[in-house]
Amino acid sequence: MAQHVDEIALPRLPIWEMSLPDFPTRSKLYSLAPLGLNSPLVESLTSYLCRLAYEHHLEVGTLVQHSIAPILGKHYIADSHGRGVSSFLRYASPINGNGLMAADWVDALEALTLRADLALLTLLVGTNAFSQRDLLQPVRQWCPRCYDAWQRQGAIIYEPLLWSINGITVCPEHSQHLERRCPHCSSSLPWLTWHSRPGYCSSCGKWLGKADSRSQVEEKGRYLAETVGEFLARMPQLPLVIPREGVIQSLRDLIATTTDGNMAAFARSLGRPKTSLWELVQGYFPLSLPFVLQLCYQFHLPLLPLLLGREQVAPGESPVLQEKPPKRDVRCHFDRENVQQALEAILADQQSAPLSMREVARRLGYPVRTIETHFPQLCRDISRRSAAYRKQQGQRRKARLRQRITEAARIVLMQGENLTFRRVGTIIGEPGCFREHEARLVLRDIRRRLDAESSLE
Numbered sequence: 001m002a003q004h005v006d007e008i009a010l011p012r013l014p015i016w017e018m019s020l021p022d023f024p025t026r027s028k029l030y031s032l033a034p035l036g037l038n039s040p041l042v043e044s045l046t047s048y049l050c051r052l053a054y055e056h057h058l059e060v061g062t063l064v065q066h067s068i069a070p071i072l073g074k075h076y077i078a079d080s081h082g083r084g085v086s087s088f089l090r091y092a093s094p095i096n097g098n099g100l101m102a103a104d105w106v107d108a109l110e111a112l113t114l115r116a117d118l119a120l121l122t123l124l125v126g127t128n129a130f131s132q133r134d135l136l137q138p139v140r141q142w143c144p145r146c147y148d149a150w151q152r153q154g155a156i157i158y159e160p161l162l163w164s165i166n167g168i169t170v171c172p173e174h175s176q177h178l179e180r181r182c183p184h185c186s187s188s189l190p191w192l193t194w195h196s197r198p199g200y201c202s203s204c205g206k207w208l209g210k211a212d213s214r215s216q217v218e219e220k221g222r223y224l225a226e227t228v229g230e231f232l233a234r235m236p237q238l239p240l241v242i243p244r245e246g247v248i249q250s251l252r253d254l255i256a257t258t259t260d261g262n263m264a265a266f267a268r269s270l271g272r273p274k275t276s277l278w279e280l281v282q283g284y285f286p287l288s289l290p291f292v293l294q295l296c297y298q299f300h301l302p303l304l305p306l307l308l309g310r311e312q313v314a315p316g317e318s319p320v321l322q323e324k325p326p327k328r329d330v331r332c333h334f335d336r337e338n339v340q341q342a343l344e345a346i347l348a349d350q351q352s353a354p355l356s357m358r359e360v361a362r363r364l365g366y367p368v369r370t371i372e373t374h375f376p377q378l379c380r381d382i383s384r385r386s387a388a389y390r391k392q393q394g395q396r397r398k399a400r401l402r403q404r405i406t407e408a409a410r411i412v413l414m415q416g417e418n419l420t421f422r423r424v425g426t427i428i429g430e431p432g433c434f435r436e437h438e439a440r441l442v443l444r445d446i447r448r449r450l451d452a453e454s455s456l457e
């Protein structure tokens with residue numbers, strides 16, 4: 001008696017799940033992980049671009065011409081044929097900086113790799129804190145011993161962001177000068193060319209690593225490399241964009257503590273005109289990084305607290321200190337009663353925006369630390385209230401931004417256009433708002449929702 005095939009198979013064989021699994025979105029290029037994050041030697045975006053091309057077995061120029069130029073549009077590379085790309089690449093070092101070009105390249109590369117951490121390979125965190133002028137080292141510089149060490153360890157060869165920063169001349173790892181000319185062909189090299197590859201000369205193609213390279217470095221070069229390195233290592237924990245107020249506050253504090261508020265004497269000690277210093281103190285212009293580094297070295301202050309304006313500036317030995325008359329001993333003049341009354345009045349005031357301890361100290365004319373020593377509890381209460389207020393303001397601002405992005409996205413879709421950062425940013429009237437990680441996440445979330453809806457239809 002022949003049995004039906006279903007009767008034999010059904011009880012023994014499992015039933016297959018035939019519906020399609022949920023595939024995550026695929027990136028167009030490899031989602032290559034950046035090197036050195038959270039360390040002083042974090043990779044630069046130009047280096048990342050070179051490695052990305054290498055991993056795809058492409059030359060940098062080819063990758064830019066065919067994958068990146070179409071996203072960036074004519075704004076940067078007017079003629080996206082070979083020659084246009086080549087000449088653009090020669091001047092592409094601002095990709096590592098803090099301007100619009102860096103922001104656009106980060107967006108383009110993040111869109112192609114589906115990564116969200118590429119802004120950390122640039123100085124975009126300093127968009128507001130320091131000026132674009134004199135920020136980057138125009139020609140390529142490198143540490144031959146770093147290259148050599150990585151090659152011996154079998155590690156991936158790359159270029160740290162630190163090497164591309166103007167004013168950095170020393171490798172903090174090896175305490176030796178960075179080189180700027182190829183030892184084989186004596187060429188000075190641009191950061192990017194059609195054939196760039198980290199570790200190799202883009203002119204003669206030879207290896208740039210050397211084990212036996214030694215040079216005498218000055219204390220200043222070493223100090224700056226170390227303090228900028230510390231700052232780069234801490235970038236992932238910093239706000240997306242450091243506000244300008246921090247460094248301006250530090251500058252004001254320095255003028256107050258070193259020359260008793262005498263701006264002319266302070267400007268003289270730095271060899272700068274008084275008027276330009278005054279403009280900086282008013283916050284009219286961002287400070288240039290070389291100037292900030294001059295302050296770091298002259299007053300032995302680490303870069304990060306100087307930029308954040310968080311630490312009470314307590315300058316060490318410096319030419320300014322040597323010039324000025326002995327510092328006034330503020331403890332002798334501390335008016336305990338008046339300060340207490342003022343602190344209590346500030347805490348009792350429920351109408352105005354809560355002041356930070358720094359601002360309170362500035363108004364009362366004493367250092368924060370002095371006031372805190374006399375009235376620890378009152379100071380703690382003031383700080384706590386101000387921190388809570390700042391947090392609340394931050395949340396409100398983010399909620400407003402979310403709402404504006406959602407509204408702008410609706411308009412862009414109604415116009416039948418693509419939801420790009422640039423288009424939505426233009427509608428909002430703030431093309432730079434997507435430098436903020438949070439803002440990018442909001443728009444990506446909207447896109448994802450739309451994709452899910454359209455796949456259901």
Ligand SMILES: [Zn+2]
Binds near residue numbers: 143146173175
């Ligand atoms: Zn080195």
Ligand SMILES: [Zn+2]
Binds near residue numbers: 183
């Ligand atoms: Zn060479």
